[in-house]
Amino acid sequence: MFILNAPVEETIEIDNRIYLLKVNAPEISSVIKPGQFLNIRVSERVSPLLRRPFSVCDVDGEHLYLMFNIMGEGTNILAHKPKGSEIDILGPLGNGFNLDGDYETAVIVAGGLGAAPFPYFTRSLIGKKEIISFIGGRSKDDVITYNLKNVKEATEDGSRGFKGNVVQLLEKDIELLKSKKIKIFACGPTPMLRALKSFCIKNIFECEVSTECAMACGFGICQGCPIESTTEQEKYLLVCKDGPVFNIKDVVI
Amino acid sequence: MNIDLSVKIGSLKLRNPIMLASGTVGYGNEISEFTDLNKLGAIVTKSLSLKPRKGNPPQRITETPAGMLNAIGLANVGVEVFLKEKIPFLKKFDVPLICNIAASTIEEYVECTRTLTAEEIIKAFEINISCPNVREGGLIFGNDLNAVAKITDRVRAVTNKPVIIKLSPNVSYIAAFAKAAKENGADAVSAINTLVGTAFNIITRKPKLQNVTGGLSGPAIKPVALAKVLEISCEVDIPIIGIGGIMDWKDVIEFMIAGSSAVQIGTLNFIDPSAPGKIVKQLEEYCEKMAIEKISSLTASYIL
Numbered sequence: 227m228f229i230l231n232a233p234v235e236e237t238i239e240i241d242n243r244i245y246l247l248k249v250n251a252p253e254i255s256s257v258i259k260p261g262q263f264l265n266i267r268v269s270e271r272v273s274p275l276l277r278r279p280f281s282v283c284d285v286d287g288e289h290l291y292l293m294f295n296i297m298g299e300g301t302n303i304l305a306h307k308p309k310g311s312e313i314d315i316l317g318p319l320g321n322g323f324n325l326d327g328d329y330e331t332a333v334i335v336a337g338g339l340g341a342a343p344f345p346y347f348t349r350s351l352i353g354k355k356e357i358i359s360f361i362g363g364r365s366k367d368d369v370i371t372y373n374l375k376n377v378k379e380a381t382e383d384g385s386r387g388f389k390g391n392v393v394q395l396l397e398k399d400i401e402l403l404k405s406k407k408i409k410i411f412a413c414g415p416t417p418m419l420r421a422l423k424s425f426c427i428k429n430i431f432e433c434e435v436s437t438e439c440a441m442a443c444g445f446g447i448c449q450g451c452p453i454e455s456t457t458e459q460e461k462y463l464l465v466c467k468d469g470p471v472f473n474i475k476d477v478v479i
Numbered sequence: 480m481n482i483d484l485s486v487k488i489g490s491l492k493l494r495n496p497i498m499l500a501s502g503t504v505g506y507g508n509e510i511s512e513f514t515d516l517n518k519l520g521a522i523v524t525k526s527l528s529l530k531p532r533k534g535n536p537p538q539r540i541t542e543t544p545a546g547m548l549n550a551i552g553l554a555n556v557g558v559e560v561f562l563k564e565k566i567p568f569l570k571k572f573d574v575p576l577i578c579n580i581a582a583s584t585i586e587e588y589v590e591c592t593r594t595l596t597a598e599e600i601i602k603a604f605e606i607n608i609s610c611p612n613v614r615e616g617g618l619i620f621g622n623d624l625n626a627v628a629k630i631t632d633r634v635r636a637v638t639n640k641p642v643i644i645k646l647s648p649n650v651s652y653i654a655a656f657a658k659a660a661k662e663n664g665a666d667a668v669s670a671i672n673t674l675v676g677t678a679f680n681i682i683t684r685k686p687k688l689q690n691v692t693g694g695l696s697g698p699a700i701k702p703v704a705l706a707k708v709l710e711i712s713c714e715v716d717i718p719i720i721g722i723g724g725i726m727d728w729k730d731v732i733e734f735m736i737a738g739s740s741a742v743q744i745g746t747l748n749f750i751d752p753s754a755p756g757k758i759v760k761q762l763e764e765y766c767e768k769m770a771i772e773k774i775s776s777l778t779a780s781y782i783l
Contacts, residue, residue, distance in 0.1 A: 227512055229753055267750060272698045272726060273545040277750060316752075440540050442547060443749040447505045449525075449551045450540035460533055462554065467509075 227319065227445065228253050231312040235289065237305060242367045243295050244339070245305045251315060252288040259322035260347035261411075261436055261471045264292070265444035267314035268303040276442050277316060278304075281413075281470075284345040284373060290315075293342040293372070319444045320470045323434055325351060329409035334359040335422060337392055337414030338368050343436055345373035347411065356406070360399075362392025362418065393421040400429065412436070412474070419479045426474055433474040439465040454478035482766045483773045484759070486520070486741050488718045489641045489666030491603050493520035493575060493741060495759050496731065496774060500722055500745035501526055501579035501605060501645075502551065506565040507572070513752035516572045518759055520741055524561070526581035526607050529591050531557035541678050541687040546697030546724070547746060548676050550690035553581050553610055558594050566598060575602040577643070580634075581610055585626075589633050596638040603640050606630060609647030609672035610694075621647035621656075621672070628659040635664035643720065645669040646707075648700075653707045654714040667718040669743065670711060671704045697746045698724040705737045712738025712779050727754075728761035735777040 232251040240246050254264070265277040278300045283293040296302050307313060323343075325332075332355045334344050341361055348357055352375070359377045363369040366386035371377045379387025380395040388395045392414070396403065410433035412422055419435055426433040439451035444466045452462030453469065456476055463469065463477065484495035501523040504510045516522060534554025541548050556565065561578075569576055578601050582588040588606060595601055608630060609621035620626040627644065635642055644660040646653055648671035657668045673694025678687045686692075704723020711719055721739030725731060726747055734742045744755050766774055 229513065229751065274542060275545055275697050275746075275750065276542050276547060440538050442540050442549075442746075443752070445752075446509045447503060447752070448540065448549070448749050449502075449505075449534065449554050450549060452534060452537050452539065452554070454536075460531065462533060 227317065229314070229316050230254070232290070232315050234307045234309055234311050234313060236309060237307060240372055242370065244370060244372070245294055245296070246283065246372070247292045247294070247304060247307065249290050249292075249313060249315070250288050251290050254315065254317055255285045255288055255290050258282050258285060258290070258318040260325065260350050261323035261343050262318040262320050263444070263470060264290070264315050264317035265319060266292075266304070266316070268300045274300045277444060279319075279441060279444055281343040281436065282318070282346055283342050284349065291345070293339065295339060316444060320466060321468070323347060323411055323436070323471050327409055327432075328407070329355065329432070330407040331356040331358060333403065333408045333410045334361075334374065335392055335396065335410055335412040335414070336360070337362045337418040339370065340412070340414030340418070341370040341372070341374065343413055348373065348375055360392050360395055362395070362414070391421065392418060393425050396425055403431070404429070410434070416479060419474070423474050423479055434471050435474045435477075435479070436471050437465050437469050437477065441466050480767060480770065480772065482763050482771070483775070484763060484766070486775045486778075488643070488720065488740050491575065491641045491666070495520045495762065496735065496739070496741040497755055497759050497762075498523060498577070498720065498741055498743045499748060499755060500743035501607065503745040503748040506561070507569050510748060510752050511572070514754075514756040516574045518756050519574055521575040521577050521602070523577045523579050523605055523743065525555050526553050526579045526610065527555055527558050527561055527591060527595070528553060528581050529558055529587050531555065531560065535690045538687060538689050541693070543676065543678055543695065544699060546695050546699030548678060548688060548693035548695055549673070550688045550693035552690065558591055562595070562598060566600065570600055576600050577603045577605050579605045579607050579645070581607040585630055585633055588630050589637055592634050593637040596640055601640065603643060603666075604634065604638060605643040605645050605669055606634055607645050607672070609645055609649070622650055624655060624659050627656050628663045631660050631663035631665050641666040643667045643669055645672055647672050648703060648707050649675050654710050657711040657715040657717055661715055661717040665717065667720060667740070668711065669720040669722055670707050671700070671723050674700055674703065696724065698726050700724045701730060705733060708734060708737045708739055709781065728758045728765060731758060731762060732765060732777065735774070736781050738779040738781070740775070740778050
């Protein structure tokens, strides 16, 4: 874990009001794994006070990329960071996806900004495993396919790709999925993850899910981000430290 | 000039006034990656109860202007696991360890203290009578002068180590509680615990915290904390550990001037876990510059 000031190299609005922030942080870029996250202090002022967690979107040499939309004061400050200014990064944090294992095809399932961790994931797996990306959103503007491969799209209003949610799209392609040795990697809104959990249990697919929770510290001391475990009844797991990636069977979603 | 940063809280001698507050350092392991615990005055454990506590369901935390609300609900491993699994790590350090104790009944406070007091590396107890986020015990005790008196007296009877009572700011006259603690054998008081607060989502009209209310901390509460410390300092002769929104070394000095013998850093640990070690160094520089030989001379040095 590092705490460091990283110079901002570029802030790009890719599309659909989605921003990509590129920073130079070789200490972190050389060790971070797909699915791990960074806790970022957007300014030195006392308001906004807390750091904000962002999954690492992509890594390219010494550079880290973060993907976000403007949700409030913190992300607004971040979106307008001038080139050459610095951001205070704490990371890498959390466990990340387990890319190893006995599978041939990595199936990415993401909804909305849940696509954020998968460009780096894809970069790390390319040439090693086949990748299929099932990407969903409410409408065409919510479907984020930046730097993803072999994309199948679903929108609830049918404005792009399959009409329906992304789990319904998985159901439609069930024969394809069953013909391969797959492992699912997912991130997205809670209703999507709930449907995905039922889908994975029904079809006996292995699935790792990246979860989200409001948190303060990001490394286990504030105890702010509990997630219910399906195996240990009297104890919560922490999203920041035990996760954010869990086997979908191990947590209550 | 040789600067003496050491301070005394009753019989407890600290190498400097910087302590890490309960609930913001877990049991020391995570934060030790960022700050050298051996350079600090003391660390205070997450509140311990007799049995493990699961804590409140999410959402437990929300940000507010210059502050945060938390409703963790005293999630902790319990006394037994603490002794077996957490103490061995803490033994590697040469920093006074203070155990914070939370309980639902007076008997539980006594039992926790009795069990832990045999452990040599525990140098003092901080009794949490002021957690705003649990249904039983907690703040109910902190708002009741008789309960504070009784808990202090009963805990005092089972340990020879310093007993510190952590006071609630959610009372109209905090000095009365400090007085009750002193008269029943407490060695010091910590002031303040968090202030009860809440926040709503204006779309769903639901509270942002699952627990509805939480404890407010961070720089937003600093002026309140300073006023409470000053009130106690003016009216009761008992060492005070100042807590509330400390973000840098200047805040530490301010708390000492207002009457604190030492301070605890809390919310700042979530934002910059390397800050406590840096603050110790900056305090030394301040003393050097101001020609202050003993930092303890700052305590209650206010000119009213």
